[in-house]
Amino acid sequence: MQLILEIAFTHIAGRGRQTLVAVIGVAVGVGFSIAMAALMEGGQDDFVEQLVNTMPHVEVTDEERSARSQPAEALFAVTEISGLRPREDRRGIINPTAALAWLEGWIPGRFAPSLNAQGVVRFSGREVGATIIGVDPQSERGVSPIVGEFVAGDFAALTAGGNNVVIGDTMAERLGAELGDTVTAVSSQGLTRNFRIVGLFHTGTTARDEGEAYALLKNAQILAERPNAVNKIRIKLDDPNKAPMVARRVEAELGYKAVAWQEANESILEALVVRNVIMYTVVAAIMLVAGFGIFNIISTITHEKARDIAIMKSLGFAESDMRHLFLLEGVVIGFGGSALGWVLGFGLVYALSLVRFELAATGQEMTQLPVAWSIWHYLIASGFALASAAVAGYLPARRAARQNPVDIIRGAT
Amino acid sequence: MSALIEAENLTRILHETVPVTLVKDVSLTVGESEFIAVTGPSGSGKSSLLYLLGLLDRPTSGTLKVGGRDAEPMGEGERARTRLSMLGFVFQFHFLLPEFSARENVEIPMRKLGRWSRSEMRARAAEILESLGLEGHIDKRPDQLSGGQRQRVAVARALANDPPLILADEPTGSLDTKSSEQVFKILEALVRERGKTVVAVTHDLGMAARMDRRIHLVDGMVEAGEDVAGAQAQKT
Ligand SMILES: Nc1ncnc2c1ncn2[C@@H]1O[C@H](COP(=O)(O)OP(=O)(O)O)[C@@H](O)[C@H]1O
Numbered sequence: 001m002q003l004i005l006e007i008a009f010t011h012i013a014g015r016g017r018q019t020l021v022a023v024i025g026v027a028v029g030v031g032f033s034i035a036m037a038a039l040m041e042g043g044q045d046d047f048v049e050q051l052v053n054t055m056p057h058v059e060v061t062d063e064e065r066s067a068r069s070q071p072a073e074a075l076f077a078v079t080e081i082s083g084l085r086p087r088e089d090r091r092g093i094i095n096p097t098a099a100l101a102w103l104e105g106w107i108p109g110r111f112a113p114s115l116n117a118q119g120v121v122r123f124s125g126r127e128v129g130a131t132i133i134g135v136d137p138q139s140e141r142g143v144s145p146i147v148g149e150f151v152a153g154d155f156a157a158l159t160a161g162g163n164n165v166v167i168g169d170t171m172a173e174r175l176g177a178e179l180g181d182t183v184t185a186v187s188s189q190g191l192t193r194n195f196r197i198v199g200l201f202h203t204g205t206t207a208r209d210e211g212e213a214y215a216l217l218k219n220a221q222i223l224a225e226r227p228n229a230v231n232k233i234r235i236k237l238d239d240p241n242k243a244p245m246v247a248r249r250v251e252a253e254l255g256y257k258a259v260a261w262q263e264a265n266e267s268i269l270e271a272l273v274v275r276n277v278i279m280y281t282v283v284a285a286i287m288l289v290a291g292f293g294i295f296n297i298i299s300t301i302t303h304e305k306a307r308d309i310a311i312m313k314s315l316g317f318a319e320s321d322m323r324h325l326f327l328l329e330g331v332v333i334g335f336g337g338s339a340l341g342w343v344l345g346f347g348l349v350y351a352l353s354l355v356r357f358e359l360a361a362t363g364q365e366m367t368q369l370p371v372a373w374s375i376w377h378y379l380i381a382s383g384f385a386l387a388s389a390a391v392a393g394y395l396p397a398r399r400a401a402r403q404n405p406v407d408i409i410r411g412a413t
Numbered sequence: 414m415s416a417l418i419e420a421e422n423l424t425r426i427l428h429e430t431v432p433v434t435l436v437k438d439v440s441l442t443v444g445e446s447e448f449i450a451v452t453g454p455s456g457s458g459k460s461s462l463l464y465l466l467g468l469l470d471r472p473t474s475g476t477l478k479v480g481g482r483d484a485e486p487m488g489e490g491e492r493a494r495t496r497l498s499m500l501g502f503v504f505q506f507h508f509l510l511p512e513f514s515a516r517e518n519v520e521i522p523m524r525k526l527g528r529w530s531r532s533e534m535r536a537r538a539a540e541i542l543e544s545l546g547l548e549g550h551i552d553k554r555p556d557q558l559s560g561g562q563r564q565r566v567a568v569a570r571a572l573a574n575d576p577p578l579i580l581a582d583e584p585t586g587s588l589d590t591k592s593s594e595q596v597f598k599i600l601e602a603l604v605r606e607r608g609k610t611v612v613a614v615t616h617d618l619g620m621a622a623r624m625d626r627r628i629h630l631v632d633g634m635v636e637a638g639e640d641v642a643g644a645q646a647q648k649t
């Protein structure tokens with residue numbers, strides 16, 4: 001085998017320039033594949049992380065997903081009930097304290113009950129539609145996307161009690177209100193109540209910064225005329241990946257609709273999968289092109305070395321030896337290209353990780369390109385490259401190995 | 414004395430648009446330590462016969478035994494192994510691998526066979542090359558050697574695995590008189606001193622006359638009267 005490898009090297013070395021082109025072809029393919037994978041996955045990770053950080057992992061609401069089972073269904077084997085719909089009157093989650101206690105009993109994570117009420121916030125003649133979210137500041141800390149995002153005041157000021165509210169900075173801007181100003185909240189029930197702004201947050205999510213006002217649960221309950229009611233329990237899990245499982249169980253046992261973050265973002269996550277499929281298709285296509293370079297050079301060598309092949313066969317080398325020889329040449333080029341491609345890929349990813357820019361216009365700031373470092377990007381790119389090199393070497397190798405040595409020796413004589 | 418080659422009614426027909434008969438009904442037996450000339454006009458099938466005997470080509474019909482073993486059922490790999498250990502080829506052109514030195518060229522069949530250690534192979538290659546008068550040229554590449562020297566390297570390569578049978582197709586065909594004589598003497602010495610069997614195609618009737626036995630081919634067939642009779646006449 002070492003002999004075959006030595007002969008393979010002399011063949012490759014004998015075609016230095018063409019070999020270099022083939023190697024560079026593979027290297028560029030591998031390098032750019034790595035860079036592309038790093039960018040794509042970096043973006044994806046960044047995105048998913050944002051989702052996981054800003055959203056509750058499971059959200060239990062007082063809605064029901066499907067209609068309750070009817071007594072008739074328990075009595076008869078076959079029933080048909082038409083016009084059945086889930087209950088629409090939303091009275092809140094019944095006995096939230098018991099529900100919370102039950103959740104805490106088996107789910108490792110943090111929980112926050114809240115009452116979300118639609119309303120309007122007014123200040124000096126201006127109005128902004130808002131979701132008024134009544135929270136328990138203590139438990140809210142564990143799940144809230146806003147706690148760490150304050151630009152003025154802070155979340156802790158809610159704890160002090162009283163008629164305080166924290167709102168998004170965009171809402172404040174639209175109202176023309178500032179920290180310390182007193183705004184009026186109007187619920188859809190028509191009740192009004194004054195609140196003092198004790199904090200302004202900026203999460204980067206426009207809907208939130210523009211449309212959410214957080215007050216004490218008690219105040220929201222009064223405003224919405226729903227004493228003691230809670231219509232939402234948000235759950236942050238220690239392991240966000242368990243969310244669908246948790247949601248399923250909660251829904252089965254409590255009867256309320258429980259939505260995992262994966263379900264809430266299903267279409268986005270699906271789009272990410274499609275993106276990955278597209279990416280690896282492109283990687284495969286790049287490698288196919290690189291494979292043409294290898295095919296080209298191995299074909300050239302097999303034609304050029306037809307006489308040597310014939311003579312080696314006459315010396316006692318088998319067809320399989322000749323197949324291995326040229327297959328090996330393809331793989332050697334693939335390896336060389338891969339190694340160089342790793343260096344190139346590493347360099348590209350490093351360069352990309354240094355790029356910094358502002359993206360203020362969209363409401364989200366991105367200060368640098370998210371790049372993911374993973375050995376898998378390198379291994380997968382090389383895997384594609386070597387597979388393509390093996391195929392590109394094998395095709396001419398098989399043809400060359402099959403050639404009848406007699407035809408060549410006779411022709412040369 | 415077992416026969417190295419036993420051929421019976423060997424026939425090779427090429428199936429081109431019109432069938433071409435290269436070799437027809439050739440029967441012959443080649444023993445050990447024989448020096449055999451294959452003669453005949455150009456296109457009479459001499460090379461074709463040699464390729465058949467050397468397991469490079471398969472006959473259309475007839476039987477062939479090499480070293481007492483039937484060649485018919487041998488697969489491609491087994492034929493290759495037989496070539497490697499039993500047979501040495503020398504062609505009109507040297508066909509050395511251009512990237513390798515004389516010594517490396519001689520070592521290649523040995524390395525494929527794997528019978529000797531690396532240092533033994535080096536020593537063997539040098540020894541064979543020196544015995545063919547190539548001392549001082551051992552590490553030269555083919556393009557640094559003269560035609561005669563190259564052909565002697567090719568002979569050395571054919572001898573690498575110490576095969577009992579050397580098949581030579583016009584080994585002196587492209588050499589000048591002096592080099593031809595040198596190569597012929599080497600082949601002769603292989604038979605006389607080392608007990609090898611050499612089957613050599615030649616156009617040179619003078620050379621053919623100095624060999625033990627002559628097989629004369631015309632249109633792919635052995636011309637009667639020459640072969641066995643000639644050999645016996647010489648030996649007695
Ligand atoms: N592939 C082929 N197609 C047609 N004819 C061939 C082919 N190969 C050899 N021949 C013919 O077969 C005959 C025998 O060739 P060869 O064995 O080389 O003869 P020699 O070595 O005695 O000159 C020649 O007439 C040659 O032209």
Ligand SMILES: [Mg+2]
Pocket residue numbers: 413459460461582
């Ligand atoms: Mg010929």
